[in-house]
Amino acid sequence: MYQQKFLDICRMYSKFTVFFCLIALPLLIQPYHLDCPSFAQWKLRGFGFCNNSSDYTCLLNTNENKYNEHCGLGLHFLVAGYKFVISGSLDRQQCRSKRFQPFTLPSNISSSCVLLKSECNEDGQIIFSEGTTTYDRSCRCNYIKNYAFVTKPKSSCYCLPSQEDCSCYKKKCPIDHYLSPDYQCVHFSKLTGIFQCPEIHKKKIQQCVDTTEELLTMKSTQDMNSSMNILVIHVVAMILVIVLCVGFFVLGKYFQHDQELFKQNLLEEIEILKLKRACAQLMIKFEDKYVQRKSSLLYVKVEVQDASIQCMVAFEMTRDESVQCESELLQDSLIQ
Structure with missing residues (x-):
């Protein structure tokens, strides 16, 4: 009974967990942003996407401000200081202030200028x-x-x-x-x-500081959305974990209480069985004594009956002897 009750509670809690996960799932789903592979993984991605690393390109689409993967754009080269981009078609763009490109760059090598300043x-x-x-x-x-x-x-x-x-x-x-x-x-x-x-000059130092702050601000602005998304994911995941832990804790306490009640009832039933067994043993002992006493009375009665029969037999024998004696006396008197 208690096991069935526990299973029912588990099923109800599992339904609640699934319902909660379905509600939290849309918050955890984030839009997919493609990032081009690093230089070390470029060839591996090229074989996986185009079956040929020389045909693979991953370039920034300036119209959509996102990266696109392509196969079969052909092999092109740029002079130093530029990188390839997609602006309707294959185009070029100067390296950003944080990077530089000191050599000719093929289109199937990287999506940005290779070296960091x-x-x-x-x-x-x-x-x-x-x-x-x-x-x-x-x-x-x-x-x-x-x-x-x-x-x-x-x-x-x-x-x-x-x-x-x-x-x-x-x-x-x-x-x-x-x-x-x-x-x-x-x-x-x-x-x-x-x-x-x-x-x-102090002005130059301040300019360097301002440039550094500007770079940090740009980076912070670019990472703000991803940071907020990560924060939301962490908060939702933490809430989910807390709810699951609390649920399992409460369920464990409830099951522990039911288990204690089951043990208590089981002990009471065992005590009752012990009492019944003791009573049965007492009844058996009483019946044995009663049977023994009844058998002893029967034995006494049989002995009494045997003694009376023996007395009657003895009386009959005595009577026969007296009759025989009288007959002998009678015969003696007749002879005389």
């Missing part, structure tokens, strides 16, 4: 030049904060991170000496002199 964000580094669509950024050390190059670069004023070590360290100068734009300790009276390297 250096960030110049290591300890003591600042941007010297933003570079171009074909060249990387150049970095320098911030001498205003007493940073100088660990290894002197090819150009004494800046270095190219993609070609050489641009590490900086804090250089100590004597008292009343300051680090010049040429990364030399000079007396404060000579800081207004002519230097080989250009000075760092």
Whole structure:
């Protein structure tokens, strides 16, 4: 009975869980956004999509602002500093500010300019030049904060991170000496002199900071929708998990209570059976004693009957002897 009740509750709870999942499912479904494969996976995707990696292209559709996969657009080449896009037909577009393309790019290699520009964000580094669509950024050390190059670069004023070590360290100068734009300790009276390297202007530093903030803002804006979608998914999944856990906890408590009642009833039935068994044993013992007593009375009665019969037999024998004696006396008297 209790097992059947438990199964009914489980079925009811499973129906509730399915209903809740059907309600939450539309919130969990997100639109599919195609991202082109990375350079390492480009050939693998090409074999899977076109059966031939040389015919596969994945390019940005500028009219729809999304990526499209194609087979059979043909093999085309672009000069350095450009990438392929789809604008009604196959077209080209300059590399974005964060990337550069120093060599000729085939259409079946990548959807964007291959190389990322250096960030110049290591300890003591600042941007010297933003570079171009074909060249990387150049970095320098911030001498205003007493940073100088660990290894002197090819150009004494800046270095190219993609070609050489641009590490900086804090250089100590004597008292009343300051680090010049040429990364030399000079007396404060000579800081207004002519230097080989250009000075760092606060305006330029602020411009670099603004550029960095702009890039971060653009990235944040682009990722806002996906972040909100991920947040909604996490919240809904958390609510679903909590509901399921609470449901199973309540169900477990209910089943535990029913199980305790079942055990209690089972123990009571066992006690009743023990009492019945004890009573039956007492009845058997009583019947055995009654039978024994009845049999003993019957044995006494039989013995009494046997004794009376023996007495009667003895009396008859005595009587026969007396008759015989009388007859003998009578015969003796007649003879005389």
